Amino acid sequence: MTGNRLLTLLPPHDLARLMPRMTRVPMTRKRVLHKGGEPIREVYFPNDGVCSMTTVMRDGRMVEVATIGSEGMVGLNAIFGRETINSESLVQVPGTDAWALDVDDFRAELEQSTALAMIVNRYLQGFLVMVLQSTACNSLHSAEERCARWLLMTRDRVGAPEFPMTQELLAVMLGVRRPTVTLIVQKLSQRGFVRYSRGRLAIADAPGLERVSCECYATVRAEFDRLLAPLAI
Amino acid sequence: MTGNRLLTLLPPHDLARLMPRMTRVPMTRKRVLHKGGEPIREVYFPNDGVCSMTTVMRDGRMVEVATIGSEGMVGLNAIFGRETINSESLVQVPGTDAWALDVDDFRAELEQSTALAMIVNRYLQGFLVMVLQSTACNSLHSAEERCARWLLMTRDRVGAPEFPMTQELLAVMLGVRRPTVTLIVQKLSQRGFVRYSRGRLAIADAPGLERVSCECYATVRAEFDRLLAPLAI
DNA sequence: TCAGCATTGTTCGATACCGTACAGGAATGG
DNA sequence: CCATTCCTGTACGGTATCGAACAATGCTGA
Numbered sequence: 001m002t003g004n005r006l007l008t009l010l011p012p013h014d015l016a017r018l019m020p021r022m023t024r025v026p027m028t029r030k031r032v033l034h035k036g037g038e039p040i041r042e043v044y045f046p047n048d049g050v051c052s053m054t055t056v057m058r059d060g061r062m063v064e065v066a067t068i069g070s071e072g073m074v075g076l077n078a079i080f081g082r083e084t085i086n087s088e089s090l091v092q093v094p095g096t097d098a099w100a101l102d103v104d105d106f107r108a109e110l111e112q113s114t115a116l117a118m119i120v121n122r123y124l125q126g127f128l129v130m131v132l133q134s135t136a137c138n139s140l141h142s143a144e145e146r147c148a149r150w151l152l153m154t155r156d157r158v159g160a161p162e163f164p165m166t167q168e169l170l171a172v173m174l175g176v177r178r179p180t181v182t183l184i185v186q187k188l189s190q191r192g193f194v195r196y197s198r199g200r201l202a203i204a205d206a207p208g209l210e211r212v213s214c215e216c217y218a219t220v221r222a223e224f225d226r227l228l229a230p231l232a233i
Numbered sequence: 234m235t236g237n238r239l240l241t242l243l244p245p246h247d248l249a250r251l252m253p254r255m256t257r258v259p260m261t262r263k264r265v266l267h268k269g270g271e272p273i274r275e276v277y278f279p280n281d282g283v284c285s286m287t288t289v290m291r292d293g294r295m296v297e298v299a300t301i302g303s304e305g306m307v308g309l310n311a312i313f314g315r316e317t318i319n320s321e322s323l324v325q326v327p328g329t330d331a332w333a334l335d336v337d338d339f340r341a342e343l344e345q346s347t348a349l350a351m352i353v354n355r356y357l358q359g360f361l362v363m364v365l366q367s368t369a370c371n372s373l374h375s376a377e378e379r380c381a382r383w384l385l386m387t388r389d390r391v392g393a394p395e396f397p398m399t400q401e402l403l404a405v406m407l408g409v410r411r412p413t414v415t416l417i418v419q420k421l422s423q424r425g426f427v428r429y430s431r432g433r434l435a436i437a438d439a440p441g442l443e444r445v446s447c448e449c450y451a452t453v454r455a456e457f458d459r460l461l462a463p464l465a466i
Numbered sequence: 467t468c469a470g471c472a473t474t475g476t477t478c479g480a481t482a483c484c485g486t487a488c489a490g491g492a493a494t495g496g
Numbered sequence: 497c498c499a500t501t502c503c504t505g506t507a508c509g510g511t512a513t514c515g516a517a518c519a520a521t522g523c524t525g526a
Contacts, residue, residue, distance in 0.1 A: 413483060
């Protein structure tokens, strides 16, 4: 049916009303879901794969500010209105598809369905914690720690220990240069935590990887688990 | 009356209903408004001065994740409930006082007053943009650029080009060590952008400081100005 | 099969910042 | 007025990461 965690939490009745208005869009790599500066037309509920919300600086440098997978939605700020904020969202790790919903439909549904409003509210809460933690993380933790964190987060979201991932993309995620990523990945390989070959990354020793990752991984994950636990709704 | 921008935006009737339930708390330096891990009891609307929302890591290292002054409120996440998130809020730059409001009163008022809900919603929007921008900023910009940005932001919030500020605090704000701050401040002094002496910082050449600051200063400021413009309510 | 492209590996010097330690000056409180 | 505490300046070697090339490898499509 759907692999998206927010949609899964919806009561069947609410979900049934929503489904006819949603379309499937393929989660192909590098697909741009929201372009910076353009109004949001649709919001997306990924069933798998991973999307990045990025900020683009004036000099063209781009860096990830938030990661979104099946636990959330792309275009959260549509709750505030159609205007975009200074950021761009795109698919980083490909998946099968995401549910796309027109912004107006989404906003209308938020009014009608208290369940959806509550779920989106909880996701917003988790999203905020994630971004706050990332802010601290980026100023205190090394590129290696953050790399390990990102790989673990991605594994959780794609639901598999192996996924396509170029070092170039990883460099954008972490806000470092690509050669730095090469060094880090080599280091992680030598210690047996990951295996890497030409665009495919496999996590070989997750507990080991978690040891070299910073605490931000566990913190954010615990928060999402708490907020999006089925029973809590 | 009040110097807090959110309260000022309230219609007189709504503000009048709120005032009797608020108390003044002095904005003395290092005063802790929300302790990490403890439930939020009150939210605060600063009239002046600057507060920091910080994240504390397991090893004790602390770093600022958001700055709050008279343009906002401390304890925004009370909109989600009483539970704290993994962060601590305290006064960084002293001011005269802030309005304190009991969380339950705040939440009740959010239900009753659509004006307050709308204003808080707008502040949330700005807050999110600020934190997202900071995430990117922390991973791309140098300590010097971020320092200049922080000083300009602080000037805007205290409404004066001179304010008390130790290098130790500045180091926590920026997530760097104190000796690094010493070097940066010396550099900014030599170029005539700031004057500094024992706990007092004065901005001598704001346009100059803005030139060495990263673009994040202007971006976030423009966003808050847009969102909290009186006419837009 | 081969050309072309995307991706990865590697080098180099340069620089920003760390970690730690210590010393001196200014404010503060008894 | 003295002791203490806070704040600032400074030093040092060490490390992470930059910036900018260039080489090497594997994929892909004509």
